Amino acid sequence: MQYEAPATIDAAVGLLSKAQGLARVLAGGTDLLVQLKSGTLEPDLVIDIKRIPEMTKLVAENGGFRIGAAVPCAVLGENAAVRKLWPGVVEAANLIGSTQIQGRATVVGNLCNASPAADSVPAMMAANAIATVAGPNGKREVPVGDIATAPGKTSLAKGEIVTSVFLPSRPAHSGDAYLRFIPRTEMDIAVVGVGVSLTLGDDGVCKAARVALGAVAARALLAEDAAKAIVGTKLDEKALAKLAEAASAACRPIDDKRGTKEFRIKVAGVLARRAAEKALERARGK
């Protein structure tokens, strides 16, 4: 295994494009090193992006925030401005593993590892976050929901690398939230994860909403029917019940060691409702 720590995005793309054999990008390494340890992955080349200055930055941009691919989740959690604008995304990012994991893991890494249970992904999908991809043919921008295609698989072409994720600005009276279910209080992989983002009109009626579900299908899903259930309502009891039902209906889960199909379907509805209520509270608070 060869290790490289390029100083620029171009150099990283160059190394990736020319790589013979298996190449992997190292951001926080909290998934990659586990794969190395177990022997499930034996890359010939590992490219550490933490020496690329723009990848390590978290900056305000156009009323939103750009999160570099090498920014650890802990840094995200310590940033009051991001927490204020996108509390749901930050709480999702801060649920990934332990304090120790938070010191290394990045949301872009979480995205590119392409686990269906990645905590930050449904929250970022609900936030309509955009990933910037650099490659041999230049840059492109992709909705975060389009990066993962299946467990462990991404839409990135050879030589491509996600350099940052952009969290957009948002109108007044907006709020978001992410909730997940795990058997313990910490350290587990999500059995179900739900991200909800919504905007209220001045009259308190929901004008726009996005609901995304994790760990209930081969990749994180946007639950459009669930969002529709609350748009145009004040999130009354009936709308929330419809939201929960739609969220459950959107699930296409499997039985595995972390939970059963029926459990995931039921709990997706429960959490969608709770996350919507939390997002609503935040939207009203602004």
Add this chain to the structure above:
Amino acid sequence: MPLDPATQKIRAFDQVGTRPLRPDGLDKVTGRARFGADATAPGMLVGRILRSPHAHARIRSIDATKAEALPGVKAVVTSKDFADRSDDLRDILVNIMARGKALYEGHTVAAVAATSASVARKALKLIKVDYEVLPHVTDVDLAMEPDAPLLHDDLITSGVEPVPTKPSNIARKIEFGHGDVDKGFAEADLVVEREFKTEATHQGYIEPHACLASVGSDGQGELWVCTQGHYMVRDVCAQLLGMDVSKLRVTASEIGGGFGGKTTVFIEPVALALSRKAGRPVKVVMTRDEVFRASGPTSSTSMRMKIGVKKDGRITALDALLKYQGGAFAGAPVDYGGMAGVACYDYPNIRVVGYDVVTNRPKQAAYRAPGAPMTAFAVESVIAEIADTLKLDPIEMRLKNAAKEGTKSAYGPTFGPVGLVETLKAAKAHPNYKVKLGKNQGRGIASGFWFNFGGQTCVSLNLNIDGTLALAVGTPDIGGSRASMCLMAAEELGIPYENVRAIIADTSSLGYNDVTDGSRVTFASGMATIHAARDAIKKLCGRAAKVWGIPEEAVVWEKGFAKPSGANAGNFEPMSLKELAANAAKTGGPIAGHYEYNAENAGPSFATHVVDVEVDPETGFTKVLRYLVCQDAGKAVHPSYVEGQFQGGAVQGIGWALNEEYIYGADGRLQNAGFLDYRIPVASDLPMIDTAIVEVPNPGHPYGVRGVGETSIVPPMAAVSNAVSHAVGIRLTESPMSPPRILKALGEQAARKAG
């Protein structure tokens, strides 16, 4: 106050019962303490193990020629490097290195020693094993079916008359009891019968098995290893390798947890065989994945429990059927389930029938009160259901039936002085028992028992020139026992605690000691320490007598000084330990106290636990709100570490109750061999664990000490289950009571109500 049978005096303690800092503490908070994987040796090689990917397979052949040819590989061993045998150690031999068949996923098939970890990894891939995959079985009930895949062609069930003619997966049938259960049930006003299942759990010690072996061509060997019993390791390894016991010296490293899981051998004989073949030291350290797949988890069980009572709650009969699988070899602790798991109550009529069953899982090892928590789960659940039905206070119901001095135990003998009643009363008096519960909350009570053991023990106490003492103990210190030993030595000698330094001696420096198990160390090594101190005191008094020129009997020992026994003995200034030590060379040479014995009469320990939980009815998530452990310690030598045993056992039991389980796929492979998906409790899962130390002195120990390490894991599974059942209004009968299981039960209940 405990009676000291040796002196027939009632005594107060100066030091026992205080909470000094532990002698090994500084090393452990600075990172200096040396654990199993922390040792190195000149020219050391890295040993790695090749394991079966199949749950059950015939090994047609193993070709290691390519691995042996890889540069950097210094030795490859397989079953051919160990002589076959037909004695008691054969199961261990076959477990540490598969012979003919791989009996579970993770079963050792071969091992290599190489100059680096990466070379060793490559070498493993070059070993070609030709497997014929066989049908497998991992479930205890399925393994007992007549057409189940057979693990051993020669396994005939023992304990059955007439002797079966055909082999099966049932290794043993056991039976305990007395009275006439049919008559007992006929007399009952209420009979409750339920079926229970518990999944296998792992001890989950944070330190993986590790050892450093060095065997020379002169046949002499040394082994550094994290183990609960280095004498056991020495004796077993020497036999498996055909070495003289005297030629193998084993040193116990600091041990990073064991809970029973380090009372046998896994990698140690393999490391020694590699070292012998390579002619260099070899270090073998298990990965966490290997620990889960290939060390010794506990049994999974399937049980039926039937209890009859009179209207007032008095038990008339208990009838139980227990099925325990113990992995690929006989030895599931079903007998302890049948004895200890039901031991809390006085049964006029009782029958327990149990089966020890083999399956394609790793060979079970002891886990803290082995076998008892599962049966206790069944007994205490049924007791709770009866108390609910009869509207009896659960503690009153238990008090009515509690085993006490004079009760004929479920397994036969009559109990001496025991403390169950005292723990129940302590629980009832505790503020936790009076807290009002809210919505979706429930309280659970359960009691538990463990026998406690004594065993072979040997200590040596040597007086140094300055009056301090070196105490050599042979039982690895797994949770602070060196502090307790120093306290007891200091108590006897009447000197400051700091003046005694305890170490765990290696196998060549001290006589044989049984494994640190059965909650025996503070009891047995402690009693040996007391006797060794008394032996030293006798010699010290003899020296003082010589100096004073008076008879030995005219000298007494008091608080660190030799004194004339009275005015008639003579008028001499008391002689200090320091003075006696300084003059030792002139008065007859080194002074030491020794004691070797086989400790008996350990005296059982009972406990009662009270837990409050809150269950989220929409997700099935259980939060533990408060937890109380009341347990009999006889006499708490170092109360902080006694509380620590109570708290640690309780939390392991909470994990077993709620989330810990071995999950097998249809392919017979373990699905969750890591701390990510084998979910032991983390700090944020728990409240503080409240404790109440009850002290009913054990007449078998000079200070009244009882072992405390194991009992604390017996009640929690039942206590938590009872609390969850009260919170959700459904009786749960399977562990772990994980969220999907609870939510499913809630859904079924809702469907029943709707239907």
Add this chain to the structure above:
Amino acid sequence: MAGTHVKTTINGDSVEYVCEADETLLDVLRNRLALTGAKEGCGTGDCGACSVTVDGRLVCSCLVLGVEAEGRNVATIEGLAQGEHLHPLQRKFLEHAALQCGICTPGFLVAAKALLEKNPDPSEHEIRFWLAGNLCRCTGYDKIVRAVQDAAAEMRGGRHAA
């Protein structure tokens, strides 16, 4: 396999070593630098026994490559005490009997120190969640949490006095 030369700072001392690209920082600390205070309990970031800080950030050293330490500042359990003076956390762990076997203790101490630097007055809830990535199988965490609370109180008191 060609090794990589790494220059780094560990517990304030300049250190140089050569390691293979796939070796973890934990492997380097333990096998090349004889700093065996950090333990490998799992090798997958689930137990926290290998906790160290890198540039002040709490991490699992089993999830950091040795080569990544180039130019960084690494702190391990071996650097917690100043000469013969124990850190208040170390003293309080001993006083409260917050360890039984002691294998998880170095990780807990390094993690707790990082907590108290960030939050000198943590609640029980904050302590429990910050330390959720450090597994202990012996104590049930009770005495560990109390030791951290007591150390925090002493350190706050010390600051007020100064």
Add this chain to the structure above:
Amino acid sequence: MVRVKLGGTLKTWAGGQTEFDVEATNIREVLDRLGEAHPRLKPLLEKGVAVAIDGEIYRNAWFQPVTPANEIYLLPMLAGG
């Protein structure tokens, strides 16, 4: 003569009998007499059994005295965790 009771499954090897009167003054003599009377029980006794005398459990103690006044139970060998 002391009265010895077999706990648990041990009776299987003694033809179902659970109580015996034997001439013995200590545990070793108890085990020897039982082994002589029931040869099928002998290998089990040699492998190791626990003996409870008035409720106190002895795992290995040949010379522990027994008297007709004692309650004597033979149990399977015990091990812990």
